Structures are given as C-alpha cells and as structure tokens.
Amino acid sequence: MRKVFSKKALREAGSGYLLMSPALFVLLLFIIGPILFAIYLAFHKVQFLGTTSFEFVGLDNFKRMLDDTRAKIALWNTVKYVAIVVPAQTILALVLAATLNAGLKGQKFFRIVYFLPTLTSSAVLTLIFMWMYNQNGLINHVLKFFGLPTYNWLGDPSVALNAIMIMNIWSTAPYFMVIYLAALQDIPDSLYEAAELDGANAWQKFWYITVPNLKPVTSFVVIMGLIGTFQLFDQSYIFSQGSGGPNNSTLTVVLLIYQYAFKSLGTMGYAAALAFALAIIILIATILQRKFSKEESLY
Known part of the structure; x- marks a missing residue:
C-alpha cells in the first residue's frame, strides 16, 4: 500500500x-x-609536485606491498606492539580501578595522580621519556643503583620499541582506568556481600564478580586500545626523528604511510593503499574481538 x-x-x-x-x-x-x-x-599513481597527474594502476599499489620489505617490518612492529600493549594496558587499568574502588584512604588523591599522564600532551610525554631513556638519564641511574643492567634505550634496536611500549602502557592505562571506575559503580554491593557470606576472599570476589560484570566495558576498552595502538605514529616519529630507526625497529605502519606520502616522490597512491590496508586490518581485528567477547559472554 x-x-x-x-x-x-x-x-x-x-x-x-x-x-x-x-x-x-x-x-x-x-x-x-x-x-x-x-x-x-x-588505485592510482599520483604526482602532486609540478604537474598534478593521476595514472590509474589498478591493484599495482596493493601488489607492491607483497615485495616491500619495510612494509613487512612495519606491520610486524605494529602487530607486536598491539599484542603487548593492549592486554597490558587493559589489565593494568582494571587492577588500578579495582584498587582505587576498594575504599582505601586517600583514593581521591590517587585517582587524580594516576590520571595526570592522560592530561599531558603525547609529544611532551615522549620528550620527557626520551630524557629519562637517555644513556645518562633517570631510568639508567635507577637501574644502576639497584645493580641491574642499563640499556641504550634510544639507540639499541632490540629495546627501542619496548621503550615506546612501556611509555604508552604507563600513559594510556589511566584513561581506561577511569572508564573501569565508572563501570564499577554499577556493580551491586549485594553481590559482594553475598560472596563474603559464602566465605569468598578478595581475589575470588574480584575474579568471579568484578571481572564477569565488566565484560562489556572490557570489550570496549580492548576495541579502543586496538584502534589506538594500530595507529601509533607520534611517539615513534619523535623517538626516531621520523626515520623509524634504529634499524627500522620503531617503524610502524602509520609512520611508513607518512614517509611514503610526504617524503617520497610519486608514492602518494602507494601510501593511500597502505592506509586502506591498515583500515581493513583494524576492522577485521575489531570484528574478531567483538565476536570472541560475545561468545565468552554466553558462558
């Protein structure tokens, strides 16, 4: 009708x-x-300097990725970074939130202190950590004081990416901690009281009550973490002065896209293809995470 x-x-x-x-x-x-x-x-070979031109090349830009060694290194660095940082920052955020929600003395003060890194510019934080990571910086002095080995955090390819991971876990966990703190307010106290009457200790209450009730929030935190970590750029750029060094150890996919787009002639189309491929990877990772979290919520 x-x-x-x-x-x-x-x-x-x-x-x-x-x-x-x-x-x-x-x-x-x-x-x-x-x-x-x-x-x-x-899908084009693009030339912006001089005479602007767009030459259709079909799938050539995507085929080029298969033979691009630096693209493979960047993808591996990014995946390794995501696989370590996302679980670490999620677990740390959850532990901090549960601790600050336990009714300890001065918890409001510690909430403010823990949240301060989130209020600081990412570039400023990176510069501060670069000073701390210096061979004669604060971290090496602390390690030396306790008799532990020191590292060339900025110049050693084996630890440079780890240095960025440590910095990002420390700076991003407080943001997700606040999200968890808000979610913890919605868990009924009666659940904890009933568990206490049944003889549950603090760990059992956390594992069997807090964690299951926070699954939807954890799913959100993981998805946001995936999106953010796959897009790592500014810290890697500042640490390596835009090169992705030392020895491509801090080269990420987004930094590589930037290099091809703005530092190489005639590779803007290839940079766009890399960006498109990265978007597909993030979409697939997000869909898989949502699928697994829904399956887990059934049990």
Whole structure:
C-alpha cells in the first residue's frame, strides 16, 4: 500500500535536515570526502609536485606491498606492539580501578595522580621519556643503583620499541582506568556481600564478580586500545626523528604511510593503499574481538 506523506510531515522532515545540514556538510567535507578520495588514490599513481597527474594502476599499489620489505617490518612492529600493549594496558587499568574502588584512604588523591599522564600532551610525554631513556638519564641511574643492567634505550634496536611500549602502557592505562571506575559503580554491593557470606576472599570476589560484570566495558576498552595502538605514529616519529630507526625497529605502519606520502616522490597512491590496508586490518581485528567477547559472554 502506497504511503502518502502529508505536507506537515514533509515540512518537519525538511526542517530537520535543514538543522542537520551544517553537521552533514562537515561530515561530508572532512570525513567521508577524504576517505573516498584516499580510496581513489589507492588505485592510482599520483604526482602532486609540478604537474598534478593521476595514472590509474589498478591493484599495482596493493601488489607492491607483497615485495616491500619495510612494509613487512612495519606491520610486524605494529602487530607486536598491539599484542603487548593492549592486554597490558587493559589489565593494568582494571587492577588500578579495582584498587582505587576498594575504599582505601586517600583514593581521591590517587585517582587524580594516576590520571595526570592522560592530561599531558603525547609529544611532551615522549620528550620527557626520551630524557629519562637517555644513556645518562633517570631510568639508567635507577637501574644502576639497584645493580641491574642499563640499556641504550634510544639507540639499541632490540629495546627501542619496548621503550615506546612501556611509555604508552604507563600513559594510556589511566584513561581506561577511569572508564573501569565508572563501570564499577554499577556493580551491586549485594553481590559482594553475598560472596563474603559464602566465605569468598578478595581475589575470588574480584575474579568471579568484578571481572564477569565488566565484560562489556572490557570489550570496549580492548576495541579502543586496538584502534589506538594500530595507529601509533607520534611517539615513534619523535623517538626516531621520523626515520623509524634504529634499524627500522620503531617503524610502524602509520609512520611508513607518512614517509611514503610526504617524503617520497610519486608514492602518494602507494601510501593511500597502505592506509586502506591498515583500515581493513583494524576492522577485521575489531570484528574478531567483538565476536570472541560475545561468545565468552554466553558462558
């Protein structure tokens, strides 16, 4: 049956779209438009300097990734970074939140102290840690004081990426801690009281009550962590001065995209193809995480 729209309904719909038009315009101009343009570039050989040209090359940019050694190194570094940082920052955030929610003295003060790294600029934090990671910096002095081996944090390929991991775990966990703290307020106290009457200790209450009730929040935290860590750029750029060194040990996919897009001639299309491939990887990782978290919630 054909639906007839009244003039009033059409007028209300038109008014609604008119009010939304500024937001829709911004969305189209700054989000949807650049995404579509990047996809267009991924299938072309692009030249911006001098005479601008777009040469259609089909899937050549994507085939090039298979033979690009630096792309493989960047992907491996990024995957290793994600596999270590996401679980570590999630577990640390959960432990900190549970500790600060336990009714300890001065918990408001410690909440503020733990959250301070999140308020600091990522670039400033990186510069501070570079000073601390210096061979004569604070961390090596502390290690030397306790008789532990010191490291060339900035110049040794075997520890440079680990140095960035430590910094990011320390700086991002407080943000997720606040999310967990908000979620902990929704867990009924009656559950903990019933468990206490049954003789459960603090660890049992945490493992069998707190963790299961926070599964939806944990899923959100992991997804946000995946998206953020796959997009690692600024810390790696500052640590290596844009080179991804030493010996490509801090080279990430986003840093490699930047290098191909703005430091090499005629590789903007290839950079767009790398960005498109990274977006697909993040999408797949997010879908898999949501699938596994839903399966776990059934038990």
